[in-house]
Every structure is written in C-alpha cells, then in structure tokens.
Amino acid sequence: MKAEKLYIDGQWVEPDSGHYEVINPATEEVVGLAPEASGRQVYEAAAAARAAFGAWSRTRPEERAAILDRAADLMARDAEANTALAQAETGATTGTARGMQVAVGASRFRRYARGALEPVEQALPPQINEAGPMGKAGVFGAVAVRRPVGVVTCITSYNNPWANPAGKIAPALAMGNTVVVKPAPQDPLSVYAMARALEEAGVPPGVVNVVTGTETAVGEAAVDSPDVDMVSFTGSTAVGQAIGEVCGRSLKRQLMELGGKGAALVLDDADLDSAVMGIGTTFSFYSGQICTAPTRVLAQRGIYEQLIEKLAGYLAYLKVGDPTARGTVVGPVISAAHRDRVESYIELGRKEGARVVAGGERPAGFEKGFYVAPTLLADCTNDMRVVREEIFGPVVVVVPFDDEEEGVALANDTDYGLLDYVWSGDVARAFRIAARLRAGGVGVNTIGRNMEAPFGGFKKSGVGRDVGSYALHAYSELQAVVWPG
Numbered sequence: 001m002k003a004e005k006l007y008i009d010g011q012w013v014e015p016d017s018g019h020y021e022v023i024n025p026a027t028e029e030v031v032g033l034a035p036e037a038s039g040r041q042v043y044e045a046a047a048a049a050r051a052a053f054g055a056w057s058r059t060r061p062e063e064r065a066a067i068l069d070r071a072a073d074l075m076a077r078d079a080e081a082n083t084a085l086a087q088a089e090t091g092a093t094t095g096t097a098r099g100m101q102v103a104v105g106a107s108r109f110r111r112y113a114r115g116a117l118e119p120v121e122q123a124l125p126p127q128i129n130e131a132g133p134m135g136k137a138g139v140f141g142a143v144a145v146r147r148p149v150g151v152v153t154c155i156t157s158y159n160n161p162w163a164n165p166a167g168k169i170a171p172a173l174a175m176g177n178t179v180v181v182k183p184a185p186q187d188p189l190s191v192y193a194m195a196r197a198l199e200e201a202g203v204p205p206g207v208v209n210v211v212t213g214t215e216t217a218v219g220e221a222a223v224d225s226p227d228v229d230m231v232s233f234t235g236s237t238a239v240g241q242a243i244g245e246v247c248g249r250s251l252k253r254q255l256m257e258l259g260g261k262g263a264a265l266v267l268d269d270a271d272l273d274s275a276v277m278g279i280g281t282t283f284s285f286y287s288g289q290i291c292t293a294p295t296r297v298l299a300q301r302g303i304y305e306q307l308i309e310k311l312a313g314y315l316a317y318l319k320v321g322d323p324t325a326r327g328t329v330v331g332p333v334i335s336a337a338h339r340d341r342v343e344s345y346i347e348l349g350r351k352e353g354a355r356v357v358a359g360g361e362r363p364a365g366f367e368k369g370f371y372v373a374p375t376l377l378a379d380c381t382n383d384m385r386v387v388r389e390e391i392f393g394p395v396v397v398v399v400p401f402d403d404e405e406e407g408v409a410l411a412n413d414t415d416y417g418l419l420d421y422v423w424s425g426d427v428a429r430a431f432r433i434a435a436r437l438r439a440g441g442v443g444v445n446t447i448g449r450n451m452e453a454p455f456g457g458f459k460k461s462g463v464g465r466d467v468g469s470y471a472l473h474a475y476s477e478l479q480a481v482v483w484p485g
Contacts, residue, residue, distance in 0.1 A: 003033040004188075006041060006212070007195045009048035010205025016041055020214050022189055025091030025332040026323050028368045034188045037211040042180070042221035045209035049151040049178040050227040052206030057148045057176035061116045064174055068113035070201035075106040075194065082193055086162055089187035091332040091370070092286065093323045105162030105194065111451075112170035115472050120146040126485060139485035146476035148176035149253055150229030153222045155243070156191070157234040158184035158334050159289040165191050168232045169198075169208065171471035177230075181210045182222045184235075186334050188212040220246075229253060230475070236390075237415075237460045244463070255474050256463040257291070257456060259390040260418035263411035264294035265433065267404070268302035270423035271445070272310055278421065278447040279396060280314045283374035284329045288394035289338075291461075292419045294447060296387060297398045298410050304400045308357055308378050311396065315358045315374050321366075332370040333393055339370040342393035346375050349386040354397065355379040382410050390416070404433065412438045417458030421447060440465070 003019050005012040015035035022031045037045075056064075075082060079102055087097040124142040131137040154168040165181060172179050183191040188210075195210045211218060223231050223246050230253035233243050237259040247254050266275045282293040299307045323331035333339050346360055359375030374394040380387050387397050401407040411420055420439040424430040427444065434442040440457040441449075449455075452468035466474045 001030065001032060004035055004192050004212075006035045006037055006045075007192065007199075007208070007210040008041065008045045009052075009209065010199070013041070015213075017213065017215070020185070022089060022187065023335070024088050025334055026369045028370075031085075031088045032189050034185070034212050036213045036215065037218050039217045039221040042182075042211050042218055043225050043227075045180045045211050046151060046153070046222070046225035046227035048206040049180050049209055052204060053148075053150055053178045056173075056178055056204060056207045059176070064176065065113040065116040067198070067201050067203055068109045068116065068170055068174060071194075071197045071203070072106045072109035072113065074197040074200055075102065075109065078193070078197070079103070079106075082162070082190065085193060086187075086190050087323060089161060089189055090158070090334065091323050093328050093331050096286065097323075101160050101162040101190075104160075105166040108163065108166035109170045111468075112174040112471070115171060115469065116174035118469060118472060120476070140482055141485050142480060142482045145479045145481060146175070146473065147479050149475055149477055150177060151227050152177045152179050152230045152232055152475060153225075153228045154179050154181045155219060155222065155231065155233045155235065156181065156183050158186040159286050161187045161190035162194070164234055165194060167466065167471065168234075169194070171466070172232070172475045173203070173207065175472055175475045177475055178207045179209065180222055180225075180228065181208065182219055183210070183212055185212065185214045223247065223252075224250075226250070230255070232475075233257070240462070253477075254463050255466060257466070258418075258460060258462045259416055260291035260293070260457065260461055261296050261388070261390050261414055261416045262292060262294045262419045262421060262439075263414070263437070264297045264421040265407050265411055265423065266297060266299045266303065266307055267407070267422070267424040267426075267429070268300040269425040269429075270303065271425060272303060272307055274445060275307065275423040276310045276314050278423070278443070279311060280318075281447055282396050283315055283318055283394045287330055287333050287372065288374075289333060289392050291390070291392075292447075292449075294419075294421045295391065295396055296414075297396055298401050298407050299398055300407065301400050301402055304398075308376070308398055311376055311398075312358045315376055318374055320363050320371060320373065330374055330394060333372055334370070336370050338393070339372055342372050342391055342395065345386055345389070345391045345393070346377075346395060349377045349380070349384065349397070352384040352386060353379070353381075354384065354386060359394075382413055388414065404429075408433060408436050412436075415460045418456075418461035419443065
C-alpha cells in the first residue's frame with residue numbers, strides 16, 4: 001500500500017508525524033496512507049512559497065498559462081486512474097467522480113490558463129487638478145492594476161477533492177501567487193495526484209506545496225504562518241469563523257465559502273416536476289454533501305401535499321448502494337462519524353415533530369459502508385433545528401407557507417445565504433422574489449450554474465466571490481498607478 005509524502009519546495013518529503021489511513025466510505029477498506037505533517041513542516045512549506053513568490057509573480061502570463069494548460073492535459077491523460085482514486089476516497093458514484101470531480105478539476109485549470117492572459121489593467125478617466133498643496137495644476141492619468149496577493153493558503157473541502165482545490169489553485173497561480181494547499185483529511189490523496197500533474201507540467205519548486213494531517217495544528221500553522229498573505233477556505237461556518245479570527249489579527253486577506261441551507265421556494269404556479277428534479281439532487285448529488293443543495297423546501301400550501309407526494313415518489317426510485325455499481329444514484333457519506341451525525345439530525349427531526357415521509361432508517365443490506373437512507377421530512381416549522389442547521393447529507397425538510405410575503409420571510413430567516421431557488425410559472429414573479437432573497441445566488445426554475453457567474457454567500461455563508469474572472473479578482477490586490485499628463 002502506497003504511503004504518500006508531503007510536497008514541499010518541489011521535493012517529496014517524509015512526514016515528521018508518520019501516516020494515517022484514508023478509508024473508502026463504501027467498503028471501509030484502506031485506500032492509502034496520507035502523510036501527517038508537523039507544524040514545522042507546514043511553516044517550511046509556507047516559507048518555500050514565500051521564497052518562490054518573487055520569481056513566479058514576475059513570469060510572463062503566457063508562461064503561467066502554458067503550465068496550467070499542460071497540467072490540465074496531464075490530469076485528462078490520467079483521468080481513469082484519477083477517477084478511481086477520487087471514487088475510492090469519497091464514495092462518489094462513477095459518473096460523479098469522472099464527470100463532476102476529475103473532469104471539472106481539469107477544466108478549471110484550462111479556464112485559468114486562459115485567465116492568466118486576461119488584462120489586469122483598467123484605464124481610469126483623466127482628472128484635472130487645480131494648483132494647491134498637492135502640487136501644480138495639471139491633468140493626471142491613472143490606471144488600476146491587479147497584482148498578486150502573495151502566498152495563499154488553500155484549505156479545501158472533502159466533498160470534491162478535484163474541483164474544489166482546482167478552483168483555488170488554478171486562479172491563484174494564474175494571477176502569479178504561490179500556494180500552500182491543505183486538503184481535507186478524509187480524502188487528500190487526489191490532491192497529491194494533482195500536485196504530480198503540476199510538477200510534471202513544469203511548475204517551479206515552491207510555487208505549489210501540499211501538506212496534510214488530521215491534527216488541528218496542521219491547519220492552524222497553514223493559517224497563522226507569517227509567510228501567508230491570504231487564506232482561501234471552503235468548509236463549515238464554525239471553522240471559517242475560527243480562521244477569520246486568526247486572519248483578523250494579522251489582517252490577512254480571506255476568501256471564505258462556508259455553509260448553506262438553501263431555500264427552495266416552490267410557488268403554487270410552479271412546474272412541480274421541474275422542482276422535484278431540482279430538489280431531488282439533494283438526495284443524490286454527493287449524497288447531499290454539498291453546500292449549494294436546496295435542502296430547505298418552502299412550499300406554498302396550494303401545492304404542498306402534491307409536492308411532498310412527488311418528492312416521495314422520486315425518492316423511491318433512487319438506488320442506494322455500491323458507488324462503483326451501474327445504476328447507483330446514492331452512495332455513502334464520507335465517514336462513520338458523519339453518518340452518525342446525519343442520522344442524529346433525522347432522529348432530532350422526529351423529536352421536533354417532523355413527519356418522516358420517506359427514509360429515516362439506515363439502509364438495509366449493507367454490512368460495510370457509511371450509508372444514509374435519503375430522507376424526506378415534512379410538516380416542519382422554521383424554528384426546528386433540522387430546518388435551521390446545515391445537515392450536509394441526503395435529507396430534505398419541507399415547510400409550508402401561505403403567501404409570497406411569508407415565503408420570502410421564511411427564506412431569509414436563516415443564518416445562511418449561499419444559494420436559494422425559486423420555482424414559478426411566472427418568470428417575472430420569480431425574478432421579483434429573487435431580488436428580495438438575501439443569498440449570493442438564486443436559481444430561477446433551475447439548480448444549474450453559470451460557471452462565469454460570481455459565487456459566494458451572504459451572512460454566515462462566506463466572504464468574497466470567486467468562479468470565472470471573479471476568482472482572478474479574488475486572488476489579486478488592486479494597485480493604483482497615477483502620472484501627470
């Protein structure tokens with residue numbers, strides 16, 4: 001069994017603290033051994049990134065673009081092996097591992113290869129200044145230029161070990177930053193495969209560094225290192241708040257993509273089949289382990305029972321099982337601890353008075369694996385914890401409402417504000433409601449995403465925006481250059 005090494009300053013380094021086992025969520029077998037870094041090694045990785053920053057930030061954009069493009073080619077070349085690794089680490093179905101994890105990861109490197117060539121200067125209108133304490137009268141030109149931030153720590157989530165790291169590493173490198181990557185402890189092996197592709201593509205030593213570990217000291221060092229200028233984090237709101245406190249003490253830049261409890265407003269004139277197809281992805285996509293899922297359904301009373309009936313019918317056709325098997329739609333969640341957490345929320349929902357329409361029990365027939373039955377909870381109220389807190393599993397809660405005003409008020413009555421959704425046959429009505437939702441994004445009659453649109457959250461769902469060219473802005477600082485005409 002392969003024992004992975006840390007990647008620091010262009011070298012594959014033995015970890016100070018040994019290795020830990022990475023477990024396949026579907027079989028509970030050991031996938032591989034991940035390195036347990038020490039805090040000292042994390043600081044060394046950050047120092048290597050700092051030393052490499054000067055030269056990398058001055059490389060021509062065309063050179064950075066070529067390296068990112070070559071890395072994407074290498075990820076695609078090894079797509080079969082990368083897919084098998086991602087599936088073994090995460091328990092994702094074959095289609096998800098291939099199409100939504102590995103393929104999206106490679107496509108993000110291609111996107112930011114192009115992004116490296118986007119203009120970084122914005123000309124500003126000239127300004128006429130009269131003579132005064134600041135100098136002689138004259139016409140002053142100005143340009144706003146995006147410059148790299150410096151060393152970026154990228155702390156990534158476990159639900160997508162290809163797309164999420166790629167969405168941080170690629171735009172950061174495209175802008176001329178160097179990175180320290182700290183993957184989630186549950187599935188870090190894919191990120192080492194990504195690092196090998198970057199190494200083969202010709203990324204200079206120190207530009208990309210990967211450190212892993214289960215101990216909190218590893219993540220803490222990656223955040224508090226004095227060599228780190230910015231932290232880009234995807235994960236829970238609680239951890240994001242702790243990171244933000246550390247960043248605040250030294251005024252490090254932050255990009256935070258945190259929790260979500262997406263409201264799906266289904267109005268009485270909606271296409272219910274379309275709504276069910278969208279909401280149903282909570283049961284199937286990553287087994288509900290996705291912050292953008294429409295987990296909190298707000299259904300207008302005129303269609304409330306019909307919508308619940310259709311959701312239950314949709315759920316009945318979902319095959320739960322071995323993610324490598326043909327036809328499987330719902331695989332396991334990431335770990336035994338997370339399975340127990342999700343099941344505790346389902347039991348809490350029962351105690352709070354929710355009606356369990358479907359699911360609610362551990363799926364039968366699985367001696368191994370961390371499986372949770374897709375669950376539908378109806379007759380919920382907005383004060384229930386299952387409605388207010390992020391469960392991060394294949395659980396949908398349904399709350400009835402009477403009119404548009406109440407629906408909007410319920411949708412906004414949350415600590416979160418990442419993505420909300422509106423289903424209505426009247427598009428003008430849907431857009432009017434969307435304008436009132438306190439969320440970073442709103443899907444109108446769809447759960448689809450435009451991958452050039454800004455992504456991020458209001459309230460406790462995050463700080464900042466990325467995706468598309470917005471990611472290039474996120475990993476840069478603005479510098480004003482002024483001169484006399």
